[in-house]
Amino acid sequence: MRRVVILDPLWPLEESADVLATLDVVVEKAAAASGDDVVAVLAAPEQRIAADLLEHAPNVRLVGTCSTGYDNIAVAELQAQGVTCLHVAGYCDDEVAEHTITLASALLRGVHQLDRFTRAGGWWPFPREPRRLRGSRLGIIGFGRIGRLVAAQGNALGMEVIAADEFVDEATMRVLGVEQVDLDTLFETSDVVTLHAPLLPSTRNLVNARRLAQMREDAYLINCARGPLVDHAALGDALLHGVIAGAAIDVYPSEPPPADEPAFGWPNLIVQPHSAWYSPAASLAPYTRQIDDLARFLRGEQPDGVIPGGS
Amino acid sequence: MRVICTDDTWPIERAQGLLDRVGATLEFAYEVPAGEDIVGILTYPGCAIGPDMLERTPNLKVVATCSGGIDHLDVAGLAEHGVACCNIRNFCDQEVADHSMALVYACLRGVVMLDRLVRSGTWWPYPQPPRVVRGARLGVIGFGAIGKLLVQNAVGAGMEVLVVSQHASTEEITAAGATKAALDDALATADVICLITSVTDATRGLISTRELALMRTDAYLVNTARAALIDHEALGRALEAGEIAGCALDALPVEPAPADEPALAWPHTIVQPHAAFYSEASELRSFDNPTEDVARVLAGEQPVGLVQPAV
Structure with a gap:
């Protein structure tokens, strides 16, 4: 019988039991996919689906990642070999936008730092001065669905919202109360810079030593997108040397971060366990929606989450 | 005329500048000393002041606190002795x-x-x-x-x-x-x-x-x-x-x-270390406003932050 290999050991297959029961395939969890009988491979963002997949499993026609970002899949190479690639979009837009604005307000008001400070016996003066949210400038890089929700949240708090995205025009931003700027202006003038771009070859290390040096000394950086958008070592240098005031990261170069992750020693940093996407409602949706798409594909129907490209 | 400030975070030089016009001298002391020339007290929520203060400072005219909260001041008791109590409003x-x-x-x-x-x-x-x-x-x-x-x-x-x-x-x-x-x-x-x-x-x-x-x-x-x-x-x-x-x-x-x-x-x-009130601008207002009110009372003017005793 045809096999579907799930690379994520934590995938909650029981949530899709009804759908799986209708399929004429064996669905199994394994650390790697190999064999002539494998027709589909599904992964979580922590697992990579490489370009040489078909050398081990020549009959795979579908791969998927239960995440919005699909940088863990060799999409172009696999599409060129006739493989349909899936992701799951839009299941956690509110969550990521809200988590981002939570971190922005926590950084500007100093919530984490003041909590640690109080627990260490401090009271006054504060290690860093909390600032007003109203009137602070929020710089959004990447103006897709999530970037736009972050903009709405920032506007609701009276923040001055600016954004940079080469694929979105000025008028689209303006009607949403957002001023379009170039990246230089965004890095140089923002109180908070937040990343909402996909990880692509062109966006890897988008935030590097040069960009960090452009930022204000009292500015903050938030990354709830993908770890490699930021040059991790350069961020550490910037924090250790006071080039910027602080940062919040939900994503890392590798996840989970190792016990000796250097970021845990950097000052003025909020660390999160890749949790921006999470709510009880969103927690199962990427898995169940991807299985639904798998079922559509196997029935010969069009899945919802096909990554554009290929033929 | 002397004004005593019991808050060691108060910007004394700046406040003295605001009191110069009424010829009052500002001094810092954790405990208000005895003195017939003491006419005003600048204080904060950690320092309770009631009518027994008049035993030491019989010519006290005004107590002003750098807070919105006044539960540390016995407003009615002080009013019976003709002492005005001022708080600050809308500063943060x-x-x-x-x-x-x-x-x-x-x-x-x-x-x-x-x-x-x-x-x-x-x-x-x-x-x-x-x-x-x-x-x-x-x-x-x-x-x-x-x-x-x-x-x-x-x-x-x-x-x-x-x-x-x-x-x-x-x-x-x-x-x-x-x-x-x-x-x-x-x-x-x-x-x-x-x-x-x-x-x-x-x-x-x-x-x-x-x-x-x-x-x-x-x-x-x-x-x-x-x-x-x-x-x-x-x-x-x-x-x-x-x-x-x-x-x-x-x-x-x-x-x-x-x-x-x-x-x-x-x-x-x-x-949090009682930090919600704080921004650079609000902190300055929190000290300037009560200091200006002390000057107003000593000049025979109406203080902005006068607290009416409950009837």
Whole structure:
């Protein structure tokens, strides 16, 4: 019988039991996919689906990642070999936008730092001065669905919202109360810079030593997108040397971060366990929606989450 | 004429400049000394002042505090001796509303607990999952200037907002995008309860065992007002027993918090060093406004922040 290999050991297959029961395939969890009988491979963002997949499993026609970002899949190479690639979009837009604005307000008001400070016996003066949210400038890089929700949240708090995205025009931003700027202006003038771009070859290390040096000394950086958008070592240098005031990261170069992750020693940093996407409602949706798409594909129907490209 | 300042954080030179026009000399002292030439006191919430002060300073004319709260001043007792009490109003409304919103976000998205979780070496699962803010219900206790700004923030974030207020009309609350509610209804249904009201005989110990028991087990309590609004022993018991999900406290019974402050050991608790009021601009206003009021009283003018004794 045809096999579907799930690379994520934590995938909650029981949530899709009804759908799986209708399929004429064996669905199994394994650390790697190999064999002539494998027709589909599904992964979580922590697992990579490489370009040489078909050398081990020549009959795979579908791969998927239960995440919005699909940088863990060799999409172009696999599409060129006739493989349909899936992701799951839009299941956690509110969550990521809200988590981002939570971190922005926590950084500007100093919530984490003041909590640690109080627990260490401090009271006054504060290690860093909390600032007003109203009137602070929020710089959004990447103006897709999530970037736009972050903009709405920032506007609701009276923040001055600016954004940079080469694929979105000025008028689209303006009607949403957002001023379009170039990246230089965004890095140089923002109180908070937040990343909402996909990880692509062109966006890897988008935030590097040069960009960090452009930022204000009292500015903050938030990354709830993908770890490699930021040059991790350069961020550490910037924090250790006071080039910027602080940062919040939900994503890392590798996840989970190792016990000796250097970021845990950097000052003025909020660390999160890749949790921006999470709510009880969103927690199962990427898995169940991807299985639904798998079922559509196997029935010969069009899945919802096909990554554009290929033929 | 001498004015005594009991707050060692007061910018004395700057304040002296504001008192020069009435020929008063400003001195710092933790304890107000005896002296017939002492006509004014500048103070803060950690320093209680009542009519017994007149035994040492028989010619006292004015006591001004760098806070909105006046529960440390015996306003009626001092008024009987012709001493005017002044507080400061509206000097930090936006700051407190912004800090309150930052703590509401921090509770619902779990960002402080998740930061601690990652640093302790855990990645998944989350002890308390982040929740969606849009549509979550916020109970705001108090609808003064700060409460109104908090409601504006929360409505903008898409929250469903209940307001508990003795004074505000249903129409006024509805016009702000919120719903007027009885205290018990707000306690029983809200995801987050935020206290933004002053301490009076009616509100002292407002949140105690009964009120905490009414709250949902997944609800959070945020206090950016005064510690005396809460029965802290009852709050500690509720947190230890899991009767509520957590709390964020910017006000503690003893400030600065001593090392053995029980709240520092409570689970799911964010502590802040009475920082909600703070921004660079609000801090300067907090010292300038009462100093200017002392000068006004000594010059025979009407002080802006005069507190009328309750009748």
